[in-house]
Amino acid sequence: MLSPPPFMLTTGPVTAYPAVLNAMARPAVYDGHHAFQQFYRAVVGKLQAALRLSNLPLILQGDALLGLEAAAASLIGRRDVVLNLVSGVYGKGYAGWARRYAGEVIELAVPFDEAIDPDRVREALAARPDISIITVCHHDTPSGTLNPLGEIGRLGREHGAYVIADAVSSFGSLDVHPQEAAIDIFVTSAAKCLGATPGLSLLAVSDRAWDRIKANPQAPRASFLSLLDWELAAEAGRAFPVTPSLAEIHGLDAALDLYLQERPERVWARHARTAAAARAGLKALDLKLWPASEAIAAPSATVFHVPEGMGDIRLRDTLLERYGVMLSLGRGETAGKVLRIGHMGPAAEPMLAVTAVAALGGALNRLGKPVDAGTGVNAALAILERASSNQADSKGSSREVAHANPA
16 A cells, blocks of 8 residues: 655645545435535535635536646637747646647747746737737746736736636635636636645636637537536536536535635745745755745745756655655756645645755755755744744734723
8 A cells, every 4th residue: 555755745736634535535425416416516605715706616527637628628719819828837838728729829938937027928918919818827836936817817808818827736825816816717726725635627717708618619518628518517406517526526625614714814824934934944955946036936836956966856765765755856847957845735834844944954965965954944943933923923913902992
């Protein structure tokens, strides 16, 4: 039997919360029974609350790549000109789906350690008024960089274009929501920052996007890629297009409960603290972060250069075999160059960042790069101490206000 490492700090899949795994063990029930349909509608309602939507989201029965491809197939037509924004491996890869359905695909690319500049998007739209679709990856995990999704969404809306966003590994780690960001199809996953297991695509579709999809004769119907088939799946008495993934939906239910009960703002703060501690520790170990600027580094992953001559696999395996810490290798253009620490869901705990830094200090010393592991650990702990002090000061101020202004 394959056992997980003691510290699985990968960028996906992530460790699932115990409550999620417990929920997935609930007995299987008949999906056509009204009790399950009511339960499903309640889960969709929780997802609607988490995404802060005015309409109902969709749950597709396959991991996030299904949702991303379905978005392209549903929204893009043969007359469309697509502007594909590329700042990483997954942004680059989306062009393959776009070309399958579009009349033309234009690429706006930056180096994979940078983020998309909204001014360049504005210029591209001005140069090609016929651009009708914009596609963007919010957080490209092989690079650990974050694009300005809200600015891009608003530029698209002003231009009259529709925006498809890959928010698979960002939603749940920071304050980003599809309606506020003017995104027309927003695709995320249960298996990243929400801390569930792979198997479901979560989509928000704007009302204007629904109108366009329904008018698109190319949009899949009676297909596993169909968004239209799932539009009304939460209505009472309506049969599901295919048998839902029962265990995964139970797991999603538990994950959404955890997210909403902890309160999103606290979840985002937890991701941010963990990432900040990891980066402080890595820099103290003289490791270089992959993003050109920390300002564009995502809170859900920390990506760093492997020291020259050391080898990414050798470093990863030393971390796993000696210290029980599993990190992700690079991918595509970053393969062989970086390792990636995931801060998603259960892994977004500040002390796990300290653990990763300590293990890296030990591994680097074993592999011939002398470092002071304690300096790295202390730098990471200093971030946690600062955050704790700020929280204490904030609570103290709140108590003082409450005492001065009794109810």
